Amino acid sequence: MIKVLVVDDSALMRRVVGGVLRDAGFEVETAKDGMEALERVHAFAPDVVTLDVQMPRMDGLACLDRIMLERPCPVVMLSSLTTEGAETTLDALELGAVDFLAKPDGAVSLSVDTFGPRLAEVVASAAKTRVRRAHRLLERLREKRPPRRAAEPLPRPVVRRAAPSGGGGLVLIGVSTGGPPALDTVLSSLPEDFPWPILVAQHMPATFTGSFAARLNGLCALPVVEVVKPTRIEGGVYIARGDADMIVSRRAEGLVALPAPSSAEHRWHPSVDRLVSSAMDHVAPSEMIGVLMTGMGNDGAAAMTALRAAGGLTIAESEETAVVWGMPGELVRAGGADHVEPLDSISARLMQLVGS
Template sequence: MALRVVVVDDSGFFRRRIVEILNADIGIEVVGTAANGLEGIEVVKRLNPDVVTMDIEMPVMDGITAVRRIMAESPRPVLMFSTLTTEGARATLDALDAGAMDFLPKRFSEIAKDEDAAKVMLRRRVRALARTRHQALSRPAARERPSTHEPELTAPSARRAPVSATPLHSLRAVLIGTSTGGPVALQEVLKVLPKSFPLPIILVQHMPASFTPAFAERLNNLCQIEVREAVSGDVLKPGCALLAPGGQQLVLEGGAQTRVRIQENPPGTIYKPSVDITFQSAVTALKSQVLAVVLTGMGADGREGTRALQGQGAHVWAQDAASSVVFGMPAAVIDAGLADHVLALKDVGPALVKGFC
């Protein structure tokens, strides 16, 4: 049975283009369209699609308001289309806070260099989000409900090979990698941490270059710890989270002080920034004195970097399937037997506090 999609956009040209691209996949069917957010809400109620694609700026009702209404009245995965500007970044982050699960640039040339590759990526995102529809039903409530119990650290069924793990009190940094669903997940994790959190944190989130400054600013405003976009030469310091800039790579360099270096992408790099590249650089810079955390995301970025860290004795946590928007990146780590513990998203922040504060 084909996945059912509703497309909401005020541009007739863009609606037709998205419909054509999605309907070219035999497993996807666009069952309805709408020209503004208010109309989109009604179409979604009437047609009950698996996924909704949504523009942000529209007449009558904007996409952010429409997402908030859809998630309150008939929750389901929503994919936003955004302009890659500073204001577009802020609006997209607002849409993710409202309940949207993922976003793509509205200009296809900004999704991939090749138009056919961009079309494949759009179809892949829609398919991935359709698989998460059952999770959308509980997401808004889960975000607002604080954790009031001890964090549960569950050992995965596929245990990693025995390695002499470094004691928690000897760790020098926390590395967190994520993709689809990551902006909301990182907010939930980092808001729990006190200003006195004793370790530096490195954040790698798949995100365009124009989005990471606004995202770092948002996290900094929401959290007690300091959060900012990383620049070359930054020294890792306790209670400070550095976000890898979009479109480039963050690597760690050892020495008397561990520093950040921002570099261009190696040929053939898919993810910009890449969790694997950052994690693998930590093997030399920090060796085993790391906690690597892999959160929600599509694909397997982070698995090989985690494998290299785990081989040194680093600690590895992964988010569980039930709380992941897309159980791709954490599943890759768990299935490879690399995770020490599997946690629900609501338990990650409290577990960090319990382990290090």
Template structure:
């Protein structure tokens, strides 16, 4: 029980290496067993020392951090926490790292490195702790794309076409799908969204993510999906065939304006320590959409959103929860199940198909009544 989490720090900056090692060694439950200034040195260290977790700089000499991560996750999958730069390029590279199997990332400050990293210390060690218990998948050689499933596995089905006669579209203005996720969620969300047809109801999403990264996340998803994926903007109408992602560092919920749903993005305080918080989004969906809503809880650490997902169910929504075997971290789905919020618990690759089938059967019933 007292076994410490053994961490190797890989970073080309001597200052960052020493700061991270110091932060790690201050914890009673972990130790930095080595540091490396580039991936080639790190490769030998990993072979010899077999760490529990590695922290990996995104941009390094000799071998890019992403190239190294790709090889590592193919040949010797292990929990990796990326240390990213808070730039547009850093955000894009971080999204790629999460695709390749990194468990999570920390954005290091561009100025005031020493004080900035120390301010992030609790976040860094929390993410190392989560990574140490995360389920890490071996990643296949080809990069993930629209026809590729989580961790590089082939998708079970192609992206569904629009419904015949636009049946789904006739109901999609009143229906709404709400998705919540945290650790491991960027890839889980992609897995669901690439399988949604272009006439899908509107989808609102909260993924725990800091400011500066959700723009790249939305752009990446938009390039892969048949629906339009964007960051939510305060006051905009929420439309069918679109997915709206909570911007990092804000709270996002929905409101009614006449017959329409509208996005509310504001600077409200954190809820369950999170900003954006799944609880905030799901609570609004329960109040505003009721039986017209579908809830989806994906992989993530903690309990954010579980109580509000039960509120959604009590208000008449139908909820899907990701099963333990396909989660990177089973925290949020486990809590949702414990609160009695789940109607179905499914492997990640089956959630979109189940959603679309249910939407279409609902639409068909409505169509026959007309």
């Protein structure tokens, strides 16, 4: 039986989260703040911790930092759907949390029917993840970037480069659980003159993708934008808006990335399969590279397998570095991966493939 420690300063949330998990067959204990959580982590030895972000005495980030140093285990952050909550959650993912889930808002009792099954799924998946002892300590995170600065970056000019069919191509990246720090690693390693535009589908709520794109924009040499309206694809990195899909289309001015309502045909959003399939309708497969990285499920595996069969190139993150080898593993098992690379080698492989 999977053991879960539920940490939240709200007695109601401890009761709701704990009840959902017990009903799903998990063994559950609770803690009311970060200090008590550290005691229970050692005594209870949980397989997974769900951790509130805002708590008295010791907040979620400080508690997570200590957990990853003293007894590393999978941690799922429970976050409010606010800009501040999104920023703190992204910090938590950099510190070692494997996933996050937005807390129910409004009448909690009315949200349990949708929140409960998703919570149980995320916790069960987290229990299977690979966790390493803290590699990004809180002090290092604060030295790297002053708090909240990445949410309000200085305006950066769009670097104009040749679009597909004009001497370049497209890189399409799909990622889910464990994705934000993985994308940080890959995208921040690419040079400012990387010649192909990059479109990213990261499974994430809409309230998080704006902060995520702004943060990446502050870390990467390439300009990074969230696609919230029809946007001409010229260069840099384009992040799909959360809780929706991003599709590629062609207009008189050239290729554009479009936000689209999430399709009921696809389980995860922004959908990697839909992004890749739409791009194949407008760009020659030989001018595309698909990259599938850490994440549970199989989103992107079918479309990228089809892309490879049609003449495109594909990269799957290797099992040794993926937090969850679900999506990239499905691509490999389907015979759809040209290259299987550890996370730290993906950017180098991309530069080799595009001749950068």
